[in-house]
Amino acid sequence: MKKNKIILFMICINLFSLSGCWNYREMNETRLVTGLAIDYDEKKDEYITTIEIINLKEGKMKGELYESRGKLPFDGIRNVIMKTGRKLYFAHAKVIIISEEIAKRKIISVLDYIYRDAEFREDMGIVVSKEKTAREILEKYTAKDISPIIGYHLEDQIKSEKIVAKYHSAQIWKFIKDLYAEGVSPTLPAVKNISDQKKTYPVLEGLAVFKRDKLVGYISNMESQSFLWIIDHIQGGLIEVDAKISEKLTPITLEIIQSKTKIKPIDNENELMMKIDIETDVIIGNIGGTEDFIGKKGRAILKKDAEKQIKKQVEDTIKKVQKDYDSDIFKFSSSIKKEMPDLWKKIKPKWDDIFKSLKTEVNVVVNIRGSGLKSKPIKVGQ
Amino acid sequence: MHKEVISDREGICLVILFISGSTLAMPTGAAAGRDLWLAILFAIVIAIPILLIYAKLLSLFLGKDLFDILEYGFGKIIGKGIGILFIWFAFHLGVLSIRNIGEFPVTVSLPETPIPIFTLSMIMLAIWIVKEGIEVLGRWANIFVLFNAPIPSMIILMLIPIMDINNIQPILYDGINPLLKGTFEAFAFPFAETVLFTMIVSSLKTKKSSYNIYIKGLLLGGMLILGVSLTEVLVLGPDLYGATFFPNHVVARKVDIGETLQRMEVIVILATTTASFLKMSVCLLAVCNGIAKIFNLDDYRGFVTPIGLLMFNFAIFIYKSINEMTMWASSIWPYYAFLFQVILPIVLFIVVMIKRNSVST
Amino acid sequence: MIVVLIILGYIVIGIIEIVPLVKKNQKRELMLYSILFGVAFVISVLLGLGVKIPSPAKPIEKVVRMVIGK
Numbered sequence: 001m002k003k004n005k006i007i008l009f010m011i012c013i014n015l016f017s018l019s020g021c022w023n024y025r026e027m028n029e030t031r032l033v034t035g036l037a038i039d040y041d042e043k044k045d046e047y048i049t050t051i052e053i054i055n056l057k058e059g060k061m062k063g064e065l066y067e068s069r070g071k072l073p074f075d076g077i078r079n080v081i082m083k084t085g086r087k088l089y090f091a092h093a094k095v096i097i098i099s100e101e102i103a104k105r106k107i108i109s110v111l112d113y114i115y116r117d118a119e120f121r122e123d124m125g126i127v128v129s130k131e132k133t134a135r136e137i138l139e140k141y142t143a144k145d146i147s148p149i150i151g152y153h154l155e156d157q158i159k160s161e162k163i164v165a166k167y168h169s170a171q172i173w174k175f176i177k178d179l180y181a182e183g184v185s186p187t188l189p190a191v192k193n194i195s196d197q198k199k200t201y202p203v204l205e206g207l208a209v210f211k212r213d214k215l216v217g218y219i220s221n222m223e224s225q226s227f228l229w230i231i232d233h234i235q236g237g238l239i240e241v242d243a244k245i246s247e248k249l250t251p252i253t254l255e256i257i258q259s260k261t262k263i264k265p266i267d268n269e270n271e272l273m274m275k276i277d278i279e280t281d282v283i284i285g286n287i288g289g290t291e292d293f294i295g296k297k298g299r300a301i302l303k304k305d306a307e308k309q310i311k312k313q314v315e316d317t318i319k320k321v322q323k324d325y326d327s328d329i330f331k332f333s334s335s336i337k338k339e340m341p342d343l344w345k346k347i348k349p350k351w352d353d354i355f356k357s358l359k360t361e362v363n364v365v366v367n368i369r370g371s372g373l374k375s376k377p378i379k380v381g382q
Numbered sequence: 383m384h385k386e387v388i389s390d391r392e393g394i395c396l397v398i399l400f401i402s403g404s405t406l407a408m409p410t411g412a413a414a415g416r417d418l419w420l421a422i423l424f425a426i427v428i429a430i431p432i433l434l435i436y437a438k439l440l441s442l443f444l445g446k447d448l449f450d451i452l453e454y455g456f457g458k459i460i461g462k463g464i465g466i467l468f469i470w471f472a473f474h475l476g477v478l479s480i481r482n483i484g485e486f487p488v489t490v491s492l493p494e495t496p497i498p499i500f501t502l503s504m505i506m507l508a509i510w511i512v513k514e515g516i517e518v519l520g521r522w523a524n525i526f527v528l529f530n531a532p533i534p535s536m537i538i539l540m541l542i543p544i545m546d547i548n549n550i551q552p553i554l555y556d557g558i559n560p561l562l563k564g565t566f567e568a569f570a571f572p573f574a575e576t577v578l579f580t581m582i583v584s585s586l587k588t589k590k591s592s593y594n595i596y597i598k599g600l601l602l603g604g605m606l607i608l609g610v611s612l613t614e615v616l617v618l619g620p621d622l623y624g625a626t627f628f629p630n631h632v633v634a635r636k637v638d639i640g641e642t643l644q645r646m647e648v649i650v651i652l653a654t655t656t657a658s659f660l661k662m663s664v665c666l667l668a669v670c671n672g673i674a675k676i677f678n679l680d681d682y683r684g685f686v687t688p689i690g691l692l693m694f695n696f697a698i699f700i701y702k703s704i705n706e707m708t709m710w711a712s713s714i715w716p717y718y719a720f721l722f723q724v725i726l727p728i729v730l731f732i733v734v735m736i737k738r739n740s741v742s743t
Numbered sequence: 744m745i746v747v748l749i750i751l752g753y754i755v756i757g758i759i760e761i762v763p764l765v766k767k768n769q770k771r772e773l774m775l776y777s778i779l780f781g782v783a784f785v786i787s788v789l790l791g792l793g794v795k796i797p798s799p800a801k802p803i804e805k806v807v808r809m810v811i812g813k
Contacts, residue, residue, distance in 0.1 A: 005759060009755070009759060012755065013506065118489065118490055118491060118493055121635060122632070122635070123635070123636055123638070173618075173622070173632075173636075176622065177618065177619045177621075177622055180619060180621035180622065181619070334548055337552065337555070338548055338551045338552050339552075341552040341555045474799075673775070677771065677775060679771060679772060679775070681772075684764060684769065684772040684775075684776055685772065685775055685776045685779055685780075687756060687760050687780075688776060688779035688780040688782075688783050689779060691756075691780075691783040691784075691787070692779060692782060692783045692786070694783075695783055695786040695787055695790060696786075696799070698790055699786075699790060699795075699796045699798055700798050700799065700800050701798065701800060702798075706800075710800060710804070714800075714803070714804050714807050714808075717807045717810070717811050718803060718807045
């Protein structure tokens with residue numbers, strides 16, 4: 001008798017609790033979002049959201065675009081449902097493209113939505129569109145054979161940072177974390193459309209430089225490489241060097257295999273200086289001539305020339321950012337705060353001015369670790 | 383009825399899971415910012431003498447629990463009065479952990495599901511396990527500690543690549559005050575909450591057991607909390623840590639090893655839910671045990687269900703939103719709990735010691 | 744609708760739990776049980792009807808703020 005009651009009780013409970021999830025969703029009732037583009041319409045003070053959705057019909061992956069408007073991004077995105085008719089699923093969204101206008105003035109509202117909403121993954125990528133609108137990046141895409149979905153295409157590019165080392169990917173949460181940090185300004189990769197062989201597709205190019213939460217300008221691919229060097233984030237990539245043994249310059253490509261950067265603030269006689277020590281291991285990847293840069297003597301020359309050029313490249317980048325943007329993207333303030341907390345407390349209010357005229361000392365050490373498969377340059381027989 | 387006895391090992395597991403219960407989900411000591419790990423370390427150190435007092439009380443009166451000791455110390459009426467206060471404290475803590483475990487899945491992954499659905503299923507299980515008694519609870523803890531302790535540790539290891547040491551440097555940048563505040567928070571939630579064990583653990587084997595359980599449980603559970611919190615700050619940074627409701631879940635989302643090992647948050651939800659389940663069961667048991675003692679009943683099992691249902695009801699209306707809940711947990715709870723965690727036990731301890739000495743001389 | 748469910752739930756629990764208590768003739772326990780059960784039932788029904796019940800957290804908060812002087 002008692003057993004029967006218990007069983008009855010269990011059945012009742014299980015009827016209620018095991019009959020399915022509350023937030024139950026069928027695959028065919030949702031739409032997977034892979035990418036978003038957000039623009040800002042100044043006249044109406046509205047956000048224009050363009051969403052790329054995977055359409056799985058006909059057994060082939062195909063991207064579809066939908067656009068809608070709203071007072072804030074969340075509102076705008078909800079309004080898309082009026083067009084798709086189906087609820088959207090954002091956990092697989094790979095990338096969010098924001099327009100220049102948003103980056104200059106309204107980025108916080110976009111970040112807040114992405115970061116607050118439970119469905120987005122905050123490790124998705126965020127890029128700034130160099131085109132007039134962010135929508136163009138999604139709209140003009142025609143290279144369906146590279147990848148049918150633009151979101152995936154951009155994500156692949158972002159992930160290739162390691163080997164290309166000419167832009168610095170930003171996951172949303174890291175960007176927000178940098179915004180929180182005192183003195184530091186964040187960066188985002190910039191994206192623009194290029195056309196070749198009658199195809200148009202987006203490529204990442206350089207970095208968008210922010211000052212606090214406002215976009216102030218861009219730096220080029222080369223400068224982005226120097227930026228990666230300074231923030232000790234370079235894991236690969238190539239260096240183009242012109243070296244000279246006799247009279248004429250020989251272009252040489254070096255491949256970075258490993259790199260380590262140490263930043264140390266030095267405070268001597270009320271003059272703050274950042275000491276940047278870069279140590280890079282490279283292998284010779286390509287020699288544009290017949291001269292011997294692999295032998296002992298040649299290597300020493302190459303090493304010197306490479307060091308000189310990297311030093312100049314890095315110094316130029318720092319100067320440009322100091323002069324043009326006055327925005328501490330190199331996180332110098334973090335290292336000052338870490339090494340000299342007391343000094344940082346004093347200079348914090350005037351940090352912008354200090355950064356502008358901050359002295360830097362760049363020391364580069366290049367170690368040539370090898371020369372690929374061959375030990376000699378190609379010799380042309382007389 | 384036979385006497386229930388739990389082994390030392392089971393007791394330690396109970397304390398570990400109890401400490402890690404809600405703390406695995408919610409941040410503690412966020413006021414300390416980048417010095418959070420120091421705050422938690424200090425909190426553990428400060429908690430040791432307090433827990434030693436609890437242990438001493440339990441070992442002086444082997445086989446008795448807090449309510450018996452209160453009656454011995456303060457006499458029947460005052461003892462019972464303070465006992466009722468303690469029952470309310472346990473009840474409140476239970477309500478908090480139920481609410482917590484309800485908010486957690488709703489906030490992080492199932493926003494359309496009403497909170498009572500989760501809490502009701504949890505409280506049903508809690509009622510069941512409490513009816514089975516502390517022995518079953520101990521054995522349950524013994525098994526689940528093998529599930530709950532390794533998972534956070536695994537996730538810590540997997541997060542090492544994205545940790546940033548700059549997040550905790552420089553030490554003591556903002557001075558000592560935030561650190562003290564954080565220490566206080568972490569001490570009250572979760573370490574000194576173990577005062578609840580004095581209300582349920584009347585069934586220890588030897589006089590040394592209580593020390594063993596309290597200190598080993600505190601150290602092991604504290605290490606777990608320390609590791610998890612330190613990881614959260616190292617990954618998120620102190621500002622985001624403080625701004626996130628459930629930082630553990632957020633960092634677990636970031637695990638990504640070779641694109642195969644990722645989205646670990648589901649396991650974290652499981653670990654958190656099981657640990658919180660134990661916490662609320664302990665609270666429920668403490669309340670029932672206390673009421674049985676106050677009314678001089680032999681057995682608490684008769685009225686576990688209505689008390690569980692009451693807790694469930696309170697959990698619905700005690701806070702209006704998750705924002706109110708976290709505000710309460712960080713700025714009111716430590717002071718409120720201080721009375722039950724420190725003041726009353728110390729007073730009781732002093733009274734008991736004086737009484738015993740006067741009896742023996 | 745939800746109130747009906749709540750009442751049904753309480754009736755089921757009541758039958759399962761109270762009948763053995765009555766059979767065993769434990770008066771004190773039965774009384775305690777009924778009081779607690781009644782309170783829980785009333786609160787549940789009120790919540791089901793959407794009545795706003797004042798939270799006990801508020802007065803505690805006030806007292807604590809008074810004591811610590813903030």
